[in-house]
Amino acid sequence: MANSxxxxxxxxxxxxxxxxxxxxxxxxxxxxxALFVQQNVFLHLFSIKARKxxxxxxxxxxxxxLTFGTFLIxxxxxxxxxxxxxxxxxxxxxxxxxxxxVVSSGVFLRNLHRWSAHAMVFLVFAHMxxxxxxxxxxxPREFNWIIGVVLLLVTLLLSYTGYLLPWDQxxxxxVTVGSNIASAVPLVGAKMRFLMLGGTAVNAxxxxxxxxxxCVILPVIAVIFIAVHFWRIRKDGGIYxxxxxxxxxxx
Amino acid sequence: MAEDPKRAPAPDSPEEMSRRKFFVKxxxxxxxxxxxxxxAFAYQYLSPNVLYEPSPIVxxxxxxxxxxxxxxxxxxxxxxxxxxxxxFFALSAICTHLGCLTAYKPDLGIIACPCHGSKFNKxxxxxxxxxxxxxxxxxxxxxDDGNLLVDRSNAIAIKQLVRV
Numbered sequence: 001m002a003n004s005x006x007x008x009x010x011x012x013x014x015x016x017x018x019x020x021x022x023x024x025x026x027x028x029x030x031x032x033x034a035l036f037v038q039q040n041v042f043l044h045l046f047s048i049k050a051r052k053x054x055x056x057x058x059x060x061x062x063x064x065x066l067t068f069g070t071f072l073i074x075x076x077x078x079x080x081x082x083x084x085x086x087x088x089x090x091x092x093x094x095x096x097x098x099x100x101x102v103v104s105s106g107v108f109l110r111n112l113h114r115w116s117a118h119a120m121v122f123l124v125f126a127h128m129x130x131x132x133x134x135x136x137x138x139x140p141r142e143f144n145w146i147i148g149v150v151l152l153l154v155t156l157l158l159s160y161t162g163y164l165l166p167w168d169q170x171x172x173x174x175v176t177v178g179s180n181i182a183s184a185v186p187l188v189g190a191k192m193r194f195l196m197l198g199g200t201a202v203n204a205x206x207x208x209x210x211x212x213x214x215c216v217i218l219p220v221i222a223v224i225f226i227a228v229h230f231w232r233i234r235k236d237g238g239i240y241x242x243x244x245x246x247x248x249x250x251x
Numbered sequence: 252m253a254e255d256p257k258r259a260p261a262p263d264s265p266e267e268m269s270r271r272k273f274f275v276k277x278x279x280x281x282x283x284x285x286x287x288x289x290x291a292f293a294y295q296y297l298s299p300n301v302l303y304e305p306s307p308i309v310x311x312x313x314x315x316x317x318x319x320x321x322x323x324x325x326x327x328x329x330x331x332x333x334x335x336x337x338x339f340f341a342l343s344a345i346c347t348h349l350g351c352l353t354a355y356k357p358d359l360g361i362i363a364c365p366c367h368g369s370k371f372n373k374x375x376x377x378x379x380x381x382x383x384x385x386x387x388x389x390x391x392x393x394x395d396d397g398n399l400l401v402d403r404s405n406a407i408a409i410k411q412l413v414r415v
Binding site for chain 2: 198
């Protein structure tokens with residue numbers, strides 16, 4: 001049984017169509033596995049080899065991977081929510097209520113989006129604490145820490161812009177308060193608030209601007225920085241193996 | 252032009268600019284000008300020229316709507332119309348801290364903000380809380396047909412009552 005399955009897998013791997021996609025072949029030897037990762041447009045961001053130690057749960061608690069997982073959930077559920085949501089006043093509130101009570105599985109997708117958003121903010125902080133307390137931000141990984149800080153800011157801005165979209169009382173006053181905090185910036189504060197809201201008060205323009213930021217501009221920035229973040233892990237010598245492991249290798 | 256020493260440097264002098272350097276400078280300079288233009292263009296595009304927002308001038312109705320010694324709030328326009336024994340004045344209902352809508356508490360005779368706990372008296376003077384400034388008095392006047400009008404965009408420094 002196991003043999004026939006192996007044979008079948010091998011047949012597929014040597015198949016002409018398979019080999020046209022994966023030129024170097026896949027599986028069965030370390031060279032082929034390495035080439036498979038190296039020649040794949042998505043996987044080439046990652047290291048072709050990793051120490052066993054860094055794949056253990058205790059090394060990272062998988063917090064970065066979990067953060068990326070919540071991001072993927074948010075992208076998928078977010079695109080689905082966009083199919084029923086109009087960023088206009090007062091339709092936005094009604095669409096949000098429709099998603100909760102009228103659309104099939106709407107309440108599930110909306111809640112999944114909401115809880116994943118909360119989880120992502122929590123996981124980003126947890127990931128940063130883990131990296132900080134392990135000392136994984138130190139040379140040669142200091143630039144990747146900076147990219148991580150940018151990703152923290154993008155995450156918080158995504159969270160903030162998404163908060164306005166239900167157009168309920170909580171959203172309205174949270175963004176009123178938040179935009180007034182922004183206007184406390186010296187000299188340019190009031191102008192910044194005007195550009196952010198597209199007006200002098202939280203209104204239809206502000207809803208539309210936050211919608212475009214939330215659904216297009218910030219996710220694109222996030223994807224670009226996530227790609228660089230992952231690629232830098234490989235370029236900086238893989239996931240930080242920890243103090244003891246690096247001592248062992250240096251001896 | 253020939254007598255200008257800067258225009259005609261001696262060949263091979265250190266100040267002489269090579270053709271390559273000249274074109275690099277022209278190229279970088281034009282890219283900088285284009286970047287400035289793009290920034291100005293983006294700034295102007297992002298600033299709306301026409302706002303479809305409610306008018307700052309509010310018609311508060313006939314003065315006799317308001318009982319003597321009363322504070323009446325209109326949540327839609329975010330103003331208080333205060334009637335004292337001597338006359339009327341209008342107070343902004345927007346907290347000077349972070350822009351929340353305040354509320355009048357008739358049992359305590361104060362104006363309180365639900366967001367961060369600022370408190371004001373009926374004249375808008377701050378009693379406590381994080382608010383940095385008192386609630387502004389807004390310009391109020393009587394229209395020709397006897398209605399109270401309030402200009403929300405016009406805070407008045409000198410407190411004046413409208414006497415009817």
